[in-house]
Amino acid sequence: MALSSPRSRHWTNWSRTVRCEPAYCAHPVTIEQVQAEVVRASEDGERLRVIGSGHSFSPLCWTDDNHMALDRFTGIESVDFERRRVWVRAGTRLRRLTEALARRGLALENAPDYDRQTLGGAIATATHGTGAAFGNLSSLVTGLRMVCADGTVRSVSQQDDPDLLCAGAVSLGALGVITHVELQCVDDYRLVVSSTAATLGETIERLTELRRDHRNSEFFWFPHTDSVVVRRADVTRETPTRLSPVQRTLRRGVDKAVFTGMSQAARRAPRVAEQFGRVASRLVSGRRDVLDARSAYALRRRSRFQQLEFALPVDWLGTVLRSLDHLIKALDSRIHFPIEVRFVAPDGNWLSPHYERDSACITVPAYADIGFRDYFAPVSELMERYDGRPHWGMVHDLGAPQLRSLYPRFDDFRALRRQLDPRGLFLNPHLAAVLGESLR
DSSP states (O other): OOSEEEOOSOEEOTTSOOEEOOSEEEOOSSHHHHHHHHHHHHHTTOOEEEEOSSOOSSSTTOOSSEEEEOTTSOSEEEEETTTTEEEEETTOBHHHHHHHHHHTTEEOSSOOSOOOSBHHHHHHTTOOOOBTTOOOGGGGEEEEEEEOTTSOEEEEETTTOHHHHHHHTTOTTOSOEEEEEEEEOEEOOEEEEEEEEEEHHHHHHTHHHHHHHOSEEEEEEOTTSSEEEEEEEEEEOSOOOOOOHHHHHHHHHHHHIIIIIHHHHHHHOHHHHHHHHHHHHHHHTTOEEEEEHHHHSOOOOOSOEEEEEEEEEGGGHHHHHHHHHHHHHHHTOOOOOOEEEEEEOOBOOTTOTTBTSOEEEEEEEEETTSOOHHHHHHHHHHHHHTTOEEOTTSOOOOOHHHHHHHOTTHHHHHHHHHHHOTTOTTOOHHHHHHHTOOOO
């Protein structure tokens, strides 16, 4: 089996906004092949970026040198049932991981709302779900195996190297090739998931209650309207909901209408789209389902979009939402994708956007094929005024000077990166700007 393939076609991310033409893309099936490709790229004076599902909206994976895809390096390698910990290969998609855990009577205690990402990519960018008591996915990491720039394999744990674990759990792919991840799991469980309609004003007034009274909570606000859909989830022992084929078809039709239909309507008749948003929030409202953990979190993506997200100190959420409402009305942007708000607990990983603070995460999507930059720039400026930390996989233009003030361990991460990869094998122009490094 060939380890690498010559240039044959360009690579693009999920939103089709980042494109490149890597000279080679390696598909290793063993850790020895990972090591060999790292050594080859290093000896040739080239650069190497690991790619996952391409769901990062930022150019984290851009390179014209070498890509490495871990799509053939997947699956659970071992399970410690007593401690409820599993070693997983980093190329495993989250959907496959949660299915495999369920077959073993285990589950992730919380999960993102998109399950097509690879585990390695998800932890590298601190991908998260929602719930005031739960950290992002990287907070579940208890160990790592990593191929360094010199081709050596390092096993990392809290006991043996706590600093490297706190840096490697959210590494942006800048420290080495993460090949294996050890995750802390829990016994499998079920959630009763419900959705209700509300107004933006009443949702802001009940933020504390929403975070406190439910295991998981989030809400979707339809901009240019006062319409909100609040989604809650709590542990239950009820029997899982079984939808008939007709019910399932109708529900998928509604979901498609809410997102794809709104996208198309906004291009043709913005005023109609605003009314559609109000109706759509009521169509989604009123659902109540009992779901196994493996299927309770993921939401369907019916159309492609571009996206930014900032993690804010949770106490500023109400103020920022009111300001964002005024800003969107003033911009007259006519972008109608629902804005998502989620809650994430603090953790100790150095580059985590949720490092040592309770966070409210505001996610703002836009159409990928029309002018989102004029929309994102003032929204980003608002978030930055309230100490917003950008999601690493989303659109942002912050560089090292701004990021240093937001991340207390920023310079510690940079020093460790230089120690592990002095030539910058794993850097690209975007990462160099983010970390304040020069490309040699």
